[in-house]
Amino acid sequence: MSVKTIEQLIEAKDYMKVKEVLSEMNEVDVAEILKPCDPHMTLLLFRMLPKDLAAEVFARFTPEQQLDIINSVTNRELAGILDELFFDDMIDLIEEMPANVVNKILLHTDAEKRALINEFLRYPEDSAGSIMTIEYVELKKDMTVKESMDHIKEIGLNKETIYTCYVTDQNRILEGIVSLRTLVTTNESFKISDIMESDIIKVNTHADQEEAANIFRKYGFLALPVVDKENRLTGIITVDDIMDVISQEATEDFQKMAAMAPSDEEYLDASIWKLAKNRLPWLLVLMISATFTGRIMGRYEDVLISVAVLGTFIPMLMDTGGNAGNQSSTLVIRGLATGDIELGDGLKILLKEFAVSFIVGLALALTNFVRLILIERVGILMSVTVSVTLLVTIVLSKLVGGILPIFAKRLKMDPAIMAGPLITTIVDALSLIAYFAIAKAMLGI
């Protein structure tokens, strides 16, 4: 059923049919249809939805829409929504709402849940704890497959996933994992202890969400258990949430590497002021640091005046250096993010970048030399000066680009800031110093 058809049905006020169609649809699509409607229409359509679908759609609304709904529905309706909401969506909601609305929400939760909410709100941002949920299936070692299946049949609809089940002891210590696939394909009389996997791969509540994402990617899991310091099971992370994390972490790295403050707001939704605010600080820092490059040029003003053609090669040298450094830093930053490169690989990277930069630099320098002689018809000495500087610049850029992200990570900074823009600024200065030094030696200025 297309969005168009539903809009037509709404316009025709055929609400019976609208209700029927919406009830059959995926919650993501329903949320998308309700998104552009005015608050009154949103509420009207929202109230038509079956209870469980309503909660799922509610979880996908923008905070503004959630606020509208909370302020418009009755207390009983609100209790119904909150009751159906998965715990991780509840936490997300509470984090976004103003204080008075949070109080209203907490009124509808019992003391035990409130304590749990407080515990979850304390997990650091971007930690495994901050993205986990508590609706998992818990089994005991001495249950049979039949008992487990009956248990799942009973509680399965209220769990975020039933496809991976967790075996815990009386102290909530995680002892094993059983997949529903194993349960379904095993003889009903078997004991859980016989079929559970005890080689458990898990993550700590305070681990970075990126660590959790890398585990998912490596093992292809559908869910990952999250344990506290005492190895007690406190929640699970599901693969649908981790896909958002993978995508969001990549987007943030793209933004940081392009010298912007990271933001998970979509470009088209973000206000002009917000976009400007994200972009200004780094541009300012980089602009001011670029003036040092200008100072270096200023110091060699007499050289530039006496051999003015020297100046015309500066853009090419600076750009190529920046590009070369950018290539190296990008590979290392991405490798660190996906876990392919580790902190101890610094020396390997330096050696590799040295070798690669020498090959690439030599190829570019030779091309450039031929071009200067044949096309630009510059003198031999000048051509040698520019080409040697090019080689030196490329080697320096790639070493700087390759090692600075590792350095940043060592200092517990985000490697992604050691990307193109900052590398370019550093490399600009280095290449100019090299250029003038080589020019002085070669041309005897």
Add this chain to the structure above:
Amino acid sequence: MSVKTIEQLIEAKDYMKVKEVLSEMNEVDVAEILKPCDPHMTLLLFRMLPKDLAAEVFARFTPEQQLDIINSVTNRELAGILDELFFDDMIDLIEEMPANVVNKILLHTDAEKRALINEFLRYPEDSAGSIMTIEYVELKKDMTVKESMDHIKEIGLNKETIYTCYVTDQNRILEGIVSLRTLVTTNESFKISDIMESDIIKVNTHADQEEAANIFRKYGFLALPVVDKENRLTGIITVDDIMDVISQEATEDFQKMAAMAPSDEEYLDASIWKLAKNRLPWLLVLMISATFTGRIMGRYEDVLISVAVLGTFIPMLMDTGGNAGNQSSTLVIRGLATGDIELGDGLKILLKEFAVSFIVGLALALTNFVRLILIERVGILMSVTVSVTLLVTIVLSKLVGGILPIFAKRLKMDPAIMAGPLITTIVDALSLIAYFAIAKAMLGI
């Protein structure tokens, strides 16, 4: 069980214990342990593995290791591995092996499977068809839940996933989808037609894998059906494979945006020659195009000689322009990749970038003006010249950076190449032209 312990067991030649430990482990970890071993030891350990684990480990080997194993095992052992291998892993294997080994593999498959392999090999690279697999659970509309569960119990172990089941008619036309959760929590006597979802979200065999990835991300699915032009179910894509795609597509975009040929080889594994080869072409193109910027400077040589201080502001102007354009192009490229920005959004982007660039440009130009007057102690006219150029450069850069990715996509090119390095080269030339024009007007040179 840690890798260290197993290495100790291997050294102690306690193979009974090694076998026991390996059999309990996740296939990813087993493959990781076997990876650095010499071929002889790899084969020894590989032969200890239970049949199904062996196939899963085999699928995770590098092509070199797979080749070693195929050349070392008996025909019967090979048949055993191939038999257990999932179809998508089989296709990956065949794509990597030399022709004579492919023939050896095909000898072990029946005519029907060979035909299917040929069909799959024809799907375009990076298409949905190229990453799908055929091991899905097929149900019929008139089956009961009980019958379906019995069917799954029987065949479940040989399917890539059993958590999403597909309902097809006699012509393999996809009619509905049932999750195992629904099956498990529903009364056994219900018919599949009563409980299946018929609002099916699917993808075509020839769709780009990025389209499939965006569907997974949007809906949080565990699996996605792939249909041919006649709407016949031809395969499914599972979420573990799509996580690789999401990660790999982001990595490729990072590489392209840093002016490199994309490669999914890990940095530390890639040879120096390969790395150099990926980096050289774009550096060369950009180096040559940067010489045009040099030419522009060359044309204004007399201006630069008469007012030499003009030259010292060029790095700052060029860098800031490059950075500003890079910010805009990055946001648009990433938005296009995740589906947040669409082709029709060009005008919205232009207007947004114009407003943002004006705010950012004004802030930077004012800062710069104050700095020039107070710190650098340059004359008013010169300060105005540089600051106005800065504003113009930033506005131009952001417009160019914002619109070129859209333009590239329109021309069916990859938007990611319209990133920092190329934008910088274009913006360099624009900013220089603006600079000299404004300088001439302001300073009356």
